[in-house]
Amino acid sequence: MATDPPPRAQLPLDEELSTVFARMSGLLLTEETVESALGVVAALALDTVPGSVGAGVTVIDHRGRRVSSGSTDPRVEQADALQYEFDEGPCLTAAGRRELVRIDDVATETRWPRWTTAVRSLGVRSTASAPLVAGNRSLGAIKVYGEQPAAFGSHSEQRLSMFAGQAALFVANAQTAERARRLSDDLRGAFRSRDVVNLAKGVLMGKEGVSEEAAFQLLLAHARTQGASVREAAQTVVTAAARRRR
DSSP, X not given: OXXXXXXXXXXXXXXXXXXXXXXXXXXXXXXXXXXXXXXXXHHHHHXXXXXOSEEEEEEEOTTOOEEEEOOSSHHHHHHHHXXXXXXXXXXXXXXXXXXXEEESOTTTOOSSHHHHHHHGGGTOOEEEEEEEEETTXXXXXXXXXXXXXXXXXXXXXXXXXXXHHHHHHHHHHHHHXXXXXXXXXXXXXXXXXXXXXXXXXXXXXXXXTOOHHHHHHXXXXXXXXXXOOHHHHHHHHHHHHHHHHO
């Protein structure tokens, strides 16, 4: 079994991890995508939990799809891929049961036989996984891997659990921010589409001497003839009108 660090390491973790959490909070102010943000989270987890040689985040979306992000080591990616392939493993269990899961040695672990057998060839011997829970939502799990048996003890569990609690809030906020950016982009695109459609209707009204409704029907006919969207047909009308003015 793993031995805990000497008493000096048993300082309040709020102090030990304050700098880590500050780095997370600062990242939220940037234009990082969720993917790159999770990369930073994994790197911070690697630095935070002694004995780790690799770390990563598994995010489970609203459809139940599992996605590995921010893996710090190719072995983490491979170990995660094997969990998804076999539909078993410590990280998936941590996310599903919302509890920390630790393996001291994959060579003697019996809970996930297919995964533990397959992962031995990667040089991974021990692992700890903590759930990412924000409010009543299970977002996934964060995990660290060790090359030696019993790389993680109870102090490691405590550090990882506290880290995961803050990381879950960070991930939830990053996802919300990215959804807001996407919605903003979609709205801008919709307004651009509306503007070009209105311009095209104006061109057709002036050219054909028809009403706005009739101009829109003409635009629909153009779209059907061209096998294009209304926006694409409108852009063609506007571009052709601009060329005639030159």
